[in-house]
Amino acid sequence: MDIQMKKGLLDVCVLSTIKNSDSYGYEMLKNMKPYIEMSESTLYTILKRLELSGMLTVYTMEHGGRLRKYYHITKAGLGRIEDFQEEWREIMDIYRYVMREEETK
Amino acid sequence: MTKNVFIIYLKTKLSTMPEKEREERLSFYREMIDDRIEEGMTEEEAVASVGKIDDIVRDILAEQQSTGQEQRPRTKKRRKAWEIVLLVLGSPLWIVLLATAFVVxxxxxxxxxxxxxxxxxxxxxxxxxxxxxxxxxxxxxxxxxxxxxxxxxxxxxxxxxxxxxxxxxxxxxxxxxxxxxxxxxxxxxxxxxxxxxxx
CATH class of the missing domain: 1.10.287 (Helix Hairpins)
Structure with a gap:
């Protein structure tokens, strides 16, 4: 898969795990696991990228006597998911068109 | 392997990375291991499930390369002839200056x-x-x-x-x-x- 496309998809994937409620690294990995296997280093890089681009914010909270980082989606992040849904409809249209061409061969 | 040993190994392997970034990554891994332990894994199991250190380091470096964050290796420039001549001619001056700095x-x-x-x-x-x-x-x-x-x-x-x-x-x-x-x-x-x- 094209690297830029994959990056974009993974970004949306991570954003959607915190769409409804804030979450922390390990929980995000677990939630995504049935759909996509992601290493810790990949997740870290994506979270950092999303933080820098203002798609999410990070805050620290005490949990069980230690500090844990939680990630919260911003309006820009929610907007990114909506854009993705729109883009994906277009991609699916193209896909269907391509597949029809394949089938007629 | 215990969590502390894992973190020390990882820290050593990432020694070329800027300190702030390295510490952030290490605390991310610490948290990942702690969360696994909290879920019921033993410390050894938790560390093992995070992955092998060499694989992690390879992943991190690959991620950095794809985002263009990698530190470029320093290129060695050859000293030009006139620079060498200048160095030799200026030696009475810079040797004295160097010695003075050393004494100070x-x-x-x-x-x-x-x-x-x-x-x-x-x-x-x-x-x-x-x-x-x-x-x-x-x-x-x-x-x-x-x-x-x-x-x-x-x-x-x-x-x-x-x-x-x-x-x-x-x-x-x-x-x-x-x-x-x-x-x-x-x-x-x-x-x-x-x-x-x-x-």
Whole structure:
């Protein structure tokens, strides 16, 4: 898969795990696991990228006597998911068109 | 492997990374391991499930490369002929300057450590003075000179008390001087390494 496309998809994937409620690294990995296997280093890089681009914010909270980082989606992040849904409809249209061409061969 | 050993290994392998970024990554892994332990894994299992260190390091470097964050290896430039000529011709000047700088730095260290040494001398003298005045106190007690006994007892207690404060204060100063010396030496060594790289 094209690297830029994959990056974009993974970004949306991570954003959607915190769409409804804030979450922390390990929980995000677990939630995504049935759909996509992601290493810790990949997740870290994506979270950092999303933080820098203002798609999410990070805050620290005490949990069980230690500090844990939680990630919260911003309006820009929610907007990114909506854009993705729109883009994906277009991609699916193209896909269907391509597949029809394949089938007629 | 325990969590601490894992983190130390990872830290060593990522030593070329800027410190802030490295610490952020390490705390991310710490949290990941802690969360697994909390879920019921043993420490060993939690560390193992995070993955092999070499694979992690490879992943991190690959991620960095794809985002263009990698540190470019320093390219070694060859010194041009005129630079060599200039270096040789200028040697009477730069050798003298280098020697002067060396002497200045050395004398700075000597004076700094002389202060530290004299502070320790005073600190060590305090308990000696305390014991001495205690001795004088006892002797004057036998002689029946009670005013002198009280004065000596007071001096002894004062010296002993001052010693406690002085000891901690001077220890702090020594640590500071050691830190300064270490950092300065590291800075000098580091600047020479960089010069070598540019050659």
């Amino acid at each position: 730095v050395l004398s700075l260290f000597i004076s700094l450590w002389s202060i530290v040494a004299s502070l320790w001398a005073v600190t060590v003298a305090l308990p000696v003075a305390s014991i001495g005045s205690l001795g004088a106190c006892l002797m004057s007690l036998f002689e029946g000179n009670f005013v002198f006994t009280f004065v000596m007892l007071g001096i002894s207690a004062f010296c002993a008390g001052l010693f406690v404060f002085a000891f901690f204060g001077v220890r702090y100063v020594t640590k500071g001087a050691w830190f300064f010396t270490k950092k300065t030496m590291e800075g000098i060594v580091h600047s020479f390494y960089r010069k070598e790289d540019k050659q």
